[in-house]
Amino acid sequence: MAFPQSGILRSPGTADLLDAAIAEGADLVGGLDPVGIDGDLDGHLDAVFGIAERRDVGADIHLHDGGEGGIAQLVAIAGRTTAAGLRGKVAVSHAFALGSVDVDMVARTADVLAKAGVAIMSHGPGGAAIPPLALLRQHGVEVFGGSDNIRDAWSPFGNGDMLDRAMTIGYRANFRHDHELEFAFDMVTGAAARVLGIEGYGLAVGAAADFVAVEAGSVAEAIAARPRRKYVIKNGRVVAEDGVFAA
Numbered sequence: 046m047a048f049p050q051s052g053i054l055r056s057p058g059t060a061d062l063l064d065a066a067i068a069e070g071a072d073l074v075g076g077l078d079p080v081g082i083d084g085d086l087d088g089h090l091d092a093v094f095g096i097a098e099r100r101d102v103g104a105d106i107h108l109h110d111g112g113e114g115g116i117a118q119l120v121a122i123a124g125r126t127t128a129a130g131l132r133g134k135v136a137v138s139h140a141f142a143l144g145s146v147d148v149d150m151v152a153r154t155a156d157v158l159a160k161a162g163v164a165i166m167s168h169g170p171g172g173a174a175i176p177p178l179a180l181l182r183q184h185g186v187e188v189f190g191g192s193d194n195i196r197d198a199w200s201p202f203g204n205g206d207m208l209d210r211a212m213t214i215g216y217r218a219n220f221r222h223d224h225e226l227e228f229a230f231d232m233v234t235g236a237a238a239r240v241l242g243i244e245g246y247g248l249a250v251g252a253a254a255d256f257v258a259v260e261a262g263s264v265a266e267a268i269a270a271r272p273r274r275k276y277v278i279k280n281g282r283v284v285a286e287d288g289v290f291a292a
C-alpha cells in the first residue's frame with residue numbers, strides 16, 4: 046500500500062484538529078505508524094506527545110510496522126513517554142514488530158518499554174505476527190487485550206465480546222494451559238482496566254456491578270467452551286439474558 050502523503054501530523058491543520066478534539070472532550074490522542082504511514086517519525090511523535098503532554102491525556106499509537114524499523118519506533122515512543130512524564134498513560138497497539146524479530150531483541154525492547162511504562166495491546170491478529178505476550182509480561186510490560194475493529198470498514202470481524210476476544214488471543218498465541226488462558230482473560234479484564242485507568246474495577250465489594258455470567262467450571266473453560274452468555278449485568282441490572290436484550 047502506498048501513501049502519497051507524508052508528514053500528515055506535521056502539517057498544522059491536522060495537529061490542530063486533534064488538539065481541538067481533546068479540548069472538546071476526547072480523552073485520548075492517537076497516532077498511526079509514524080514511519081510506515083506518516084513517513085515522519087519526529088513530526089508525528091512531536092504532534093502526538095505534544096498534545097498529550099499539554100492536555101494531560103494518554104496516547105495510543107497503532108504500530109503495524111514490523112522488523113527492526115518497528116522496534117526503533119517502539120524505542121522512540123518509550124523515550125518520548127519518559128520525556129513527557131506520561132509513564133502508564135501510553136499504549137502501543139499491535140506492535141507487530143515484537144513478533145517479527147529475534148527473541149534477544151524482543152527482550153531488550155521489552156525492558157525499554159517496561160522501564161518507560163508503555164503498555165502493549167494485542168487483539169490476536171489474524172494476518173500478522175503476534176508479539177510474544179508471555180515473554181513481554183515476564184519482562185514487566187503491561188500487556189493487555191483490545192477488540193480493535195468491530196465489523197467496520199477495516200475488518201468484517203469483532204463483536205465487542207471480550208471473553209470471545211480472549212479466545213482469539215489464546216488461539217493466536219498458541220495458549221494451551223489453564224494459566225495461559227487465565228493470562229488471556231486478565232489481558233481483556235484487569236490489565237485493560239489498569240491501562241485505561243478505570244477505577245473500582247473487578248469482582249470486589251464496592252466495585253461497579255458490570256459483568257457477564259456464564260456457566261463454566263473455570264476461567265479456562267469459560268474461554269475455550271464459548272458458553273452461552275447467560276446474563277449481562279450493567280449497573281446491577283440485567284440488560285440481556287441468553288443473548289436477548291431484557292425488556
Ligand SMILES: [Zn+2]
Pocket residue numbers: 107138139193194
Ligand atoms: Zn488497530
